[in-house]
Amino acid sequence: MSDRETITALLEAVKLHVPFDGWSAAAFEAAVAESGVAPGVAEAVCPRGAVDLALAYHAEGDELMLERLTATDLSEMRFRDRVAFAVRARLEAVEDRELVQRGVTLFALPQYAGDGAKAIWGTCDKIWVALGDTSEDVNWYTKRATLSGVYSSTVLYWLGDDSPGYQATWDFLDRRIDDVMQFEKVKAQVRDNKVLSQVFAGPLKILDKVRAPQASGRHDMPGQWRGE
Incomplete structure (x- = not known):
């Protein structure tokens, strides 16, 4: 059994216990016992136990979202509607809201907050890539x-x-995206307005030096600084 198959087996088993025990050690132990995976193997592929399974569950939802995006013709949609559709597709990939609720509780803990932020960033990166984003400058960061x-x-x-x-x-989602579109409109106005572009010439010059991460590290937040 490959590592991926092992995690899949553990994940399917743990889903029955998370609504009652959360993404906890108790839920992980129950999943190991019911999946038939040897405890040593389970600990090897999930060294942090249920935390790693919670992240695997999030990744599973991302994969289902991408499958739906790939299978859907988005060409007739406005771009803002494509973004809304992608976010909705991600939420509709969830079979049990309680699993997400327990995940929110887990990743609200200080020691796991970074994992939660990275998971969300990764989801949004996948959405932008799926929608054809090719930005390589500071917009790569602001979009995500x-x-x-x-x-x-x-x-x-x-x-x-x-x-x-x-x-x-x-x-609610539509209202939030409308807010974002207004923000993007203001950004464009600042760059296109000669007076404003002169006022913000310094900050804009600095931002122009920011570059997106290399393809091999697309999910990492740090990018590249292009020196003079």
């Missing part, structure tokens, strides 16, 4: 940072949404 905020706030809203078909969540 902004979408991370939209995605995170939408997840929190969705977790408490009892409206039919989660319509309140999709309306």
Whole structure:
């Protein structure tokens, strides 16, 4: 059994226990016992136990989202609607909200906050790549940072949404994306306005030096600084 197959077996087993025990040591031990994976092998592929399975669960949702994006014709959609569709597809990939709720609780802990932030950043990076983003400058960061905020706030809203078909969540998502579009419009106006571009000439020159990470490290937040 490969490492991926082992993690898949553990993940399927742990999903039954997370709603009751959270992404905890107890849930991990139960998953090991029920999956038939040897304890030593389980610890080797998941050295942090349930934390690693929680991250694997998040990655599984990303894969399902990408499958849906690939299978959907987005060509007739406005770009802002493509982004909204991608975020919605990511949330609709979740089979049990309680698993996400428990994950939010886990990654709110200081020792795991970095893991949670990286997972969200990775999701947003996958969305932008799937939608054809080719930016290599500071926009690579601002797009992902902004979408991370939209995605995170939408997840929190969705977790408490009892409206039919989660319509309140999709309306909330549309409002957040409209806010982002307004921000992007202001950015463009600053660059296109001769007076404003002169006022912000220094900061804009600095930002122009920022470069996206190399392809081999696309999910890492640090980028490259292009010197004179």
